[in-house]
Amino acid sequence: MPKKLLFGTAGIPFSTKNRSTENGIKKIKELNLECMELEFVHSVNITKERCPEVKSVAEKTGVELTVHAPYYINLNAIEKPKIHASINRILSSCRIGNLCGAKSVTFHAGFYMKQEPEKVFDKIKSGVKEIEKKLQDENISIWLRPETTGKKTQWGSLEEIVSLSEEFDLVLPCIDFSHLHARSAGKNNSKQEFESILSLVEKKLGKKALNEMHMHLSGINYSDKGERNHLILKESDMNYKELLQVLKDFNVKGWLICESPNLEEDALLLKKTFEELK
Numbered sequence: 001m002p003k004k005l006l007f008g009t010a011g012i013p014f015s016t017k018n019r020s021t022e023n024g025i026k027k028i029k030e031l032n033l034e035c036m037e038l039e040f041v042h043s044v045n046i047t048k049e050r051c052p053e054v055k056s057v058a059e060k061t062g063v064e065l066t067v068h069a070p071y072y073i074n075l076n077a078i079e080k081p082k083i084h085a086s087i088n089r090i091l092s093s094c095r096i097g098n099l100c101g102a103k104s105v106t107f108h109a110g111f112y113m114k115q116e117p118e119k120v121f122d123k124i125k126s127g128v129k130e131i132e133k134k135l136q137d138e139n140i141s142i143w144l145r146p147e148t149t150g151k152k153t154q155w156g157s158l159e160e161i162v163s164l165s166e167e168f169d170l171v172l173p174c175i176d177f178s179h180l181h182a183r184s185a186g187k188n189n190s191k192q193e194f195e196s197i198l199s200l201v202e203k204k205l206g207k208k209a210l211n212e213m214h215m216h217l218s219g220i221n222y223s224d225k226g227e228r229n230h231l232i233l234k235e236s237d238m239n240y241k242e243l244l245q246v247l248k249d250f251n252v253k254g255w256l257i258c259e260s261p262n263l264e265e266d267a268l269l270l271k272k273t274f275e276e277l278k
Contacts, residue, residue, distance in 0.1 A: 001212055002253045006064055007271040008035030010216070010257050013264040021046060022057045029061040033267055037066045037257045038102060044070070044092045051099035058101050065100055066214055066255050069093035069107035075127035076110035076120045076155060083127060086110075090131050090144070098140045104214045104255065106145040106174035109164075110155045120155050125167060132170050144171045145214045150179035150227025157183065158197060162204045173201065174214040177243055178230070178259070182222035189239045194246040202250075213254030217243070218266065230259055233266045244274045 012024030013031060021038065028036045038046065046054060058065050070093070073086040094105050109124045124146075131144060146164055149156030158180060161173040180188040180197065187193065201209050219236025221228040233240050247256075260266035 002064065002255065004253055005247060005274065006034035006255050007267050007274070008033050008037065008063070008255065008257055009263045009267050010037045010068065010259040011039035011263070012036070014262075015264060021050075021054050025054070025057045025061055025063045025065075027264075028063045031264055031268065033264065033271065034062075035064040035066065035255045035257070037068050037106075037255075038097065038100065039068050040093050040096075041068055041071050044089070044096050046096050046100065048096070048099060051096060055099065055101040064255060065097070065102040066257060067093050067097035067100075067102045067105040069105055071108065073107050074110045075124045076113055076115070078113065087127055087131055091134055094131070094135055094140055094142050094144070095138075098142050102142065104143040104145050104172075104174070104212075106147045106214055106216075108149055108154060108156065109146045111153055112155055117155075117160070121160060121164070124155060125164060128164065128168060128171060132168050135170060142170070143212070143214065144168070145174035146171065147174040147216070148176050148179050148183070150176070150182040150220070150222070152183060152226045154226075158200065162200060165205055165209075172205065172209055172212065172214070174216065175201070176216035176259075178216065178218050178220040178238060179227060181238060182220045182227035185222060185224045185226065186237075189237065191242040191246055194243050195249075198246060198250045198252065210250055211253050213252050213256075215254065215256045216259050217256060217270065218258060218260040230261055232260050232262050233269060240270065241273060244270065245277055248274065248277050 016027040219231030258267035
C-alpha cells in the first residue's frame with residue numbers, strides 16, 4: 001500500500017532517451033516523480049521474458065507501477081467473441097502487470113450500445129466476475145480498476161464504477177477526474193464536487209479505497225457529449241489546484257497518473273502544487 005500520494009506519468013516520459021520501459025522508469029526517478037503507468041493501450045507490449053528486468057528496475061528505483069489495459073475492450077459487446085477477447089486482454093494486462101510488480105490495472109469496461117444501463121451493468125459485472133475468478137485461481141493479487149469514462153456513450157459513471165466495486169474483492173475504482181468533468185459537460189470541477197466524489201467512494205467502499213486510490217488527471221476538452229481530447233492543464237479549465245487540496249484534506253494515498261499531452265511537465269506541476277499546499 002502506498003505511504004502517500006504518488007505522482008507519475010501515463011507511459012514513458014517524453015524526455016527519456018533510448019525509449020524503453022526500463023529507461024522510462026529510471027527517468028521517472030531522475031525527474032523526482034514516483035510512479036509510472038505501463039501503457040498497454042494498443043497491445044500488451046511487454047513480453048514475459050522482459051518482466052523480471054522491468055520489475056527489478058522499478059524495485060531498485062522505488063518507482064511504483066500501474067497498468068492501463070488496451071482500449072479495445074467492451075464487456076458489453078453484442079458478439080460473444082468480442083467479450084472473450086476483452087476478458088483476455090484484461091487478463092493478459094493483469095498477468096504481465098503482476099510479473100512487472102504493478103499494483104493496479106485500469107480499463108474502460110464497455111459501451112452502453114443503446115441498452116438499458118441496468119442490463120449493461122449486469123453484463124459487465126459478469127465479465128469482471130470471470131476475470132476475478134481466473135486471477136484468484138492463478139494466485140494473482142492485483143487490483144482491477146474499471147475507470148470512470150469521459151463520453152456519455154461509454155459505461156462508467158462514478159456511481160456505476162463504485163457500485164461495481166462493491167460487488168468484488170479485487171475491484172476498486174480508477175477515478176479519472178478529467179473524465180468526470182467532461183462527462184458532465186463542465187460540472188465536477190469545484191471543491192464541493194470533488195469532496196462529494198471522495199465522500200461517495202469512502203462511504204460505499206471504506207477508508208481502504210482512499211488509502212489506495214488509482215487516479216488519472218489532465219486538462220480536458222469536451223462538448224455536451226463529453227470528452228473530446230486531453231489538454232495541458234494550464235490550457236484547460238480543469239480546477240486541479242482545488243482538486244489537489246481536496247485530495248490532501250481527505251489524506252488520499254495512491255497513484256495520481258498524469259495524462260496531459262506534456263506528460264512529465266504537468267506531472268511535476270501537480271506534485272509541486274500539492275507539496276506547497278497547507
